[in-house]
Amino acid sequence: MNPLRRFLRAPEAIAGAIILVALFAIALSASLFFPGDPQAIAGPALLPPFQDWSLPLGTDRLGRDVLAELFHGARTSLVVGLAAAAAAIAVGAIVGTLAGFTGGLVDEVLMRITDAFQTVPSFLLALAFVSVVGPSLGVVVAAIALGAWTGPARVARAEVLSIRERDFVAGARVIGMHPLEIAFREVLPNALPPVLALSSVIVAAAILTEAALSFLGLGDPNRMTWGGMIAEGRAVLRAAPFLSIIPGVALVLTVLGVYLAGEGVVETTAVRRSLS
């Protein structure tokens, strides 16, 4: 059976996919619907939601449009989540492949470095990194990737250890292929499926970490972020709880959507692998 159809049979996968598609649509259309600066003042301060239909979700403490902030914040969450996960998986896959394929001293050194990164809580690592280097989008992405690449590295290494004993790797050596080409062209692509299965968890964690950093005021100050919105709303939590609740719900839905859709993809590919 076609994997797409199998994917569409699982209701939770569909729910995840719908949330993700909506999130992408929101992120991509943010500058279409809200072309101006989302940090500009749009109306009276602390307007509750559903009062004024030109400002459907109301305004915050400074009179900024909450819906515009939400749309632009989706952009940051998605960009940071995807970029950090891609960086973490790329670095992890390369480190894991080199360690597993080369073995010996290289393996020892790379895996002890991996251990060192894994023993430090990843949020603390991100916090320290951003505090030292300074908050900007690229730094936040790097900081999150710094704590997330160890999982992919371990999975890739374990997979490479079993693949490198297979005949086709011996065959590649027999025809005189360079060891680096064997590692990255023959072995790595075959080791990727279980590594990619981690991506939904990593994206979801990256979005949460970004929100947490922004909440602590360590996000990119020039960008709208959901974490920053929650932090902003915290000051008036009793008077205007919606200012914290709205971005909070967006965050929960996004993480749930990423996770469900990712699980759906893993399920479908897992069934396909076991059948073949």
Next chain:
Amino acid sequence: MSRPLLAVSGLTKRYRRGGKSIAAVDDVSFDIEPGETLALAGPSGSGKSTIARLLLRLIESDAGRIEFEGGDFLSLSGAALRARRARLQMVFQDPLAAFNPRATVARVLDDPLRIHGIATRSERPRRIAALLDRVGLSADLAGRAIHEISGGQRQRIAIARAIATKPSLIVLDEAVSALDVSVRRQILQLLLDLQREERIAYLFISHDLGVISAIAHRVVILDAGRVAESGNARAVIGAPQSTIGKALVTAAPKLNRTSTQGAADRQ
């Protein structure tokens, strides 16, 4: 007499198991002349495949010498070893495991041509078609994925890859054992044709004496990592001297009637 193509002497490989050292290959010596087929026979665990892997430097030996085309093959490393590999090729037992599961036929045949600089990028598709034709396959197969074609076709692709670099010796490690009887006969015929036309020597590793007497000039019978006896293939299989040789011959007719028939057909 000219120098042998391959001269193996005192080849030894030990493994450590439970603190004790076990010799998988123990002081094995043999020669192969250009254009000759030497068979390595013996029961499972006698060290046949270990010898194949030692010869191809897929694993390293503990002692012994391997002279190939007049040079010390064991002293080579890095780029020099990779370049030399063009002349010494191998065909594996399981034709599915021997290829990257994601590869296409064209890519499998393109790799040796590219790595050894045998043909330019624009020439390669033509060379791949010629190789496919050489092993009796249609050039249309080039675009297919390895997992889409049959076992017999895959083993022909493996042979095409092995001859792509114009080797002087091909190690065939149980290369026909996984194939069904009719396909096995066709592949053996292909190997004999290639040998006649290109004077390629074969080291033919098999536990199947029927197949060996059909294809090999000489045979070396191994037992527990040592050479039990060696000599002309027909003579040894007709009248084995060693205990293990006798045991193999006694076991053979029941198991390999069809392949011995294949040998009789060609005589």
